[in-house]
Each structure stands twice: as structure tokens, then as C-alpha cells.
Amino acid sequence: MTSTLQSHVIAGMLANDPLLSGEVGLTTLLVVLIKVVVAFVGLLLSVILMVWFERKVIADMQNRFGPNRAGPFGLFQTIADGMKLIFKEDLMPERADPFVFKLAPFLSLVPAFLTFAIVPIAGSFNDGLDGVVTILGQQTFMQVADPQIGILLFLAMSSLAVYGIMLAGWASGSKYPLLGSVRATAQMVSYEAALGLALASVLLIAGSLSTNAIVNGQAGFRWNVWMTGLVPFVIFTIAATAELNRPPFDLVEAEQELVGGFHTEYSSFRFAMFFLAEFLNTVTMSAIIVTLFFGGPSGPTFGLTNWVGVYILPLFWFFSKLLVFLCMFVLFRATLPRFRYDQVMDLGWKLLIPASLGWFLLLVAVRVGSDQGWNLAATGLAAIAGLLAGAFLLILSIRASAAKRAAVSLPGEGT
């Protein structure tokens, strides 16, 4: 009895998944294994398709054919490129730090895989099913893990990925990568703040860190994108683009300035790992946006509770939503010029972080107001007035500091 209780407690700490709440038997392990393999292979496949998709769409927008040699419609181009890269010579600069140089690609790749573990990709959230499916007689969620820290795992992993890029640039022992990694560190760290604050608004509405619970709360089109009032979504998307180092925020690997940025000195499969990690992150980040703001795999299942309603339709909804965001990232890349380093910092610190913080406070005020039974309109207005006052003060202080900086002449600026 005590052992069962203990396992309950341990399982509770580990995960909310009903799979792990009972005794852990062989079938449980088998189910976990199946989920891991499916998620791994699925993610890898989607990345291969994503690379192809991106190249093809951009080629179309630029009056080119794009990949069309390997396989039907050039579908196997990514595989061919990967094979080519494996057979390339693996070079390491003489002045590189060998251990860190070799470690960095893994630090970049592994977090990209791990984040996907918390993304629910299927399961019906209608008819009181709460996303629970039955595999081999075991009840479980259609995600590799649903730990109690939930979405915080995503933040942790994206922070870890910074190390991959930072160390890669530093360990190369070369100047261009160093500049790239300095840019990367500053950019990713500051945008993580905006990302976290935008996330806080979602967590406030959802009332839980668990991704399953977040998706469950959005069932029936109560999507967070409008439940949180659109602003957190916009901020999250911008911050996510910056976090991914994708255009227009791709300063880290700005090829016109830094040649290849942090991965200039990498070749062969180590380069392939960075490349893979970048696209993995793109797919995972889109999946996270879908999970947080667009109800993940939830959607109309037309009362079906068989395999169509539990697997096919949710998968369809999930991937359709995912595709929208993948398209969005591709279109960004095809149309926008690149920001400059200081402009990215300005946007992050002077606009996104204050805006997401302000919006979070507004949501909190409305929430507290409704809990306490205050007049909601009055609460909202008072909160907005407070925020406007804060914004005014912020603008004043930014102006004042800019004026102060302009007054002090820069070193080496004439006599």
C-alpha cells in the first residue's frame, strides 16, 4: 500500500500523465517507448519537410524552381544534403577549444528535440475526454511527457539552447563567430524575458503549467489568442522569431555581415546539427505557439470518440494550425530585411518587455476585479489609466537618457 502511495507521489511529481499514475509495468514502458519513437521520427520528418517547404516557397516567391532534382518535387533534397554533409571533412580551427567546440552542436540540438516532448499533438478534448487516449489498454496523453513544470520546460530548454550558440562562437577561436555569439547571447537573453512575460498572461488564464491543461482549457474555441486579448500572442510571436534567430532577427548568422555567424567555422555533420537544430526549433516553436494560443490539437470532432475523433481529426487540426505558423516564418524570411543589432535591443527592451508586462498587469487587474466582485469596467479603466501613466513615465525616461547620452561626446569623436 505504502509503495503504491509512494509511486503515486513520485509519478505526480514527474508528470500529470495518467499513464504514470499507476504501477509501472512492461506495457507502460512500451507505451512510453512508442511515444518517444513516434515523436522523434515525426519531428525529424516534419523538419525534413519543413526545409523542403521553405526552400520551395521562397523559390516560388523569387521566380526560381527551388529543389527539384532529388526525388519527386525535390522532396529528398534535405536527405541528400544531409548525406553530403556527413561525408564532408570535419574541420576544426587550430585555435579552437576542442572539447567545447565539439560539445556546442549537441547543446543546440538536444534541447530542440526535448522541447517537443511537452507538445500535445492529438487526443480529443471534447466530450469530457480531456485529451486522454488509450494505447495498449493504458490511458495516456498524446505527448511524450506532461511534467508538472510543464511549459517551464520549454523556457528552460530555450535558455539551454543559447549556450549551444554562445559556446560555438566562443570556442571557434575566430572573430566572426565570436561577434555572432555575442550578438546571440544578448539577443536571446533579452527576448527570453519578453517571451516569459507573454507566457505569464497565458498561464494566468489557463491556471496551470501543464500543456495538457492549457490545451484542455482552450477546448471549444476558447483559444488563448483572444482570451488573453491578442497582445501576448503578438509579443510572443515576435519574441519567438527573435529567439529562433530567424529573419528579420537573424543577426546571429547574418551572412552578409558575419559570413556564417556562430557556425562560420563548423563544417560537416557538426554544421548539419546546427542547421537541423534551427529548423527543429522552428517547428517546435510553431507547435508551442499553437499549443499556447490556438488550442493545440483541440477542434471540432463531431461527436466522434473512435480513432477518427481521437487521432485523425486532432492531428489534422494540429498540423493545419502548425502549417499556418510555419508559413508565417517562411514569409518573414522571404520578405523582410534584417534588423540591426541595436534596433533589435531597442525593440526588445523598450517595447516588447514593457508592453507584455503592462498587459499582464492589466489581465491581473481584471482577474482580481472579477474575483472580488468589483465593477469590471471601472477596474479596467483604472488599470488602463495606470498603465498609460507608466508608459508615459517610461517614454520620458527613455528620452531623458537618450538626451543625456547625446550630450556626452563619444570617445574618439573629434576634438
Next chain:
Amino acid sequence: MTSTDLTTLNSARDRLTSDGSVLRLSETEAEQKSGYQAPTEEGLGERMIMNMGPQHPSTHGVLRLVLEMDGETITRSKPVIGYLHTGMEKTGEELTYLQGATNVTRMDYAAPLFNELVFSLAVEELLGIEVPDRGQWIRMLMSELNRMSSHLLFMATNGMDLGAVGMMLYGWREREEVLRFFEAVTGLRMNHNYIRPGGVAADLPGGWEEELSAILDIIPDRLAEFDLLMTGQPIWRDRLQGVGVITAEEALSLGATGPILRSTGYAWDLRRDQPYLKYDQVEFDVIAGSFGDCFDRYSIRLAEIRESMRIVRQIIEKMPEGDYRVQDKKVTPPPRARIDESMEALIHHFKIFTEGFKVPEGEVYVAVESPRGELGCYIVSDGSSKPFRMHIRGPSFVNLQTLPHLMKDSFLADTVAIISSVDPIMGEIDR
């Protein structure tokens, strides 16, 4: 020049000298003048010396820059050239005047017809011959089209350097339309050897008006797309406005011409101010900026494409009938058919292509407005059939001098925008 106060010009010169931007000074001299402490090997401190190029994605060929950087900020920079030196000026002294055009056309490879034009004008001035009207109008037509293709190429590279990679393809696509016309007229897409001393190599092919009209119909719509993609784009404006600023006095004292000088508000265009060919018979505006920054240089080039199209439209209307080259047996080869029936024609043909034609003694400097600024050709003739000395004033070479000044205290990302806005062609710089 008269409109500029000499004292402001001098103060600008002093300022540039103290910046350490004037390359004529030796490094030690520049350092002494500016009171600048050059960092020593062990005392670099926070500063970093970075080498950009000659193999770098955005140094427009083989330009090399040595940058002294404080973090991402550039404290000093120095362009290093010579990686594409092919000795074209010296080669020019070994080639006859007729062969000369094949040589000079390879210098500014984005605007080959201007090189041929300025060389031919110089030779013609020495010879004292006047090209028939049609020949002059054809030359004008071709050079305006070349100005368009060169500026379209700039749109492509400028867009790409700032991360709008799609622009590279769009700019190239539009340039292709113009190049197709060049191929129809000259037989080649680059290095045409079409404009030669005495006229042009061949008359315009039949139906050229229709072909040109088709191009003139396509390009305005495409330019509107450029506006949508770049001119009005907030990121684009942020990246270019206020970056790489230069004043009119500074530009003049560095000898910068073309869009760089015009971007400062100093409207100097040889087509209007020292008309050559028939530019006094067409209407066009000289586009000038007001801030002297990268955005002005970008918009000037975009507007100049439109002005060139305006000129081309007028040329189509006004193109006169007549001969496209001088009928001087000493300068232009006889028609093929005449060689079969006339002994003299055969001799002339043989003489022109073996020995070349003799040019009277003298020296001459002729300048035209190329897409990059004042393109000049200086020829000294000793009376033989080859130039005694040929010198080209390449606008890219002179404009490149502005780089250290433009890049001072800017970010690394800005250097790319600045190099791009100067639009250097290394073939012309190194020659």
C-alpha cells in the same frame, strides 16, 4: 564648384584629415594629425582588428577592409584594394585605338557601355571627327539603358546586403530584361564592344522600338513592387536613414561624384552640367537628396531608373534616320560588300585591322556621367596608332575614398549598408 564657399570646403578637408579618412596621407601622418593613439600589439585593449574580405559575401567582389573595432562599433577602417588588378591602363597602351574599346569595356563590368563611350569620345576628340546624329542618339539610348541595368543591379545587391534576399532575384530579373535587349542589339550581354571610335558597331535591329516599349511597360510596375518591398518598409528605413552621412563639402573634397555627391543635395550631373552627346535635347531631372545618407543614395538610384526611362521614351520618339557611324575610310572599316569589288576598300580594311588608324598628337580628357559618377578618360597621343598613355578616372575608385569617413563610429551591420550604397565595382577600382 563656384556655388560652394571655399572656406567651408577647406574646413571639411581639415575635418576629414583629422578623421584619418584621407588616404593620401601615410598612416603615421594621419595619426599625428588626428592625435590618434594607434593601439600597439600588446595594448589593443578592448579593441579588435578585424579583416573583412577580400573573400566576404558582401564586399562586392574582392574589396578588403581592415576594421578597428570597439565591440560592434568601428573606430577606424581602411580599404585595401588591388586584388583584381589586371593592368588595363597599361594594356590600353599596347592596343590600337580600334581594339581599345574591347579593353576598357571590361573595367566597370556593370556599366560596360559607359567605358566604351568615354574612350570613344576621347579618341574622337583627338581625331576631330563628329559622329552622325543617329550614332549619337543610339549611344545615348544604350547608355541610358545601361544606367538602368546598373542601378537595377544595385537594387539587387543593396537589398541582399540588408537581408532582403528576395530583392537579389527581383533586381536581377529586371536587369535581365534590359540585358536581353543589349543582346539583341550588340550580340553580347556584357563587354559589348558596341560603341567604338567613329560611331557604333551596328545599327539598331528592326523592331527595336517595340522591344523597348515592352521593357518600358514592364519595369514601372516592378519598380512599384520595389517601393512596396523596400522604400516604405519600416525596417528598411531604420537600417538606411541616418547611416553613412556625408556633407556636400566632404564629398567634394574627397572627389566623390555620382549618387554620393547628389545625395548631399549638391545636384551635379555631367549630363546636364557639361552636356555631351545629345543630352541637351532631352528633358530629364537631376535627382538630389537632402541628408547624404544611405537611404538618399538608394532613393536617388531608384528615381534615376525612372528618369532614364523617361529619357529612353524621348529617344524612341526623336531617333533620327541616317548613318550610325562616320564614313571616314581611315577610321571605320568599309562595308563587307565593297571589299570584294574595290582594291582600295580592301587595303583600308587591311590597314585598319592590322596597323589601326593614326591619331594626331595631343592630349585630351573627356568625362561622362556613369551610373557611379564622373567617368573620365585621359589619353595622350604621340601620333601613332596606339595611345601613348591612357588613364581612366574610375568613379568607384574615387568614391571608395569616402568609405573610412562614412563608416566611422558606425556598427558592423552598417558597414555592409555603406559599402553597398557606395556601389563600388572592383573591376573599375583596380583596373
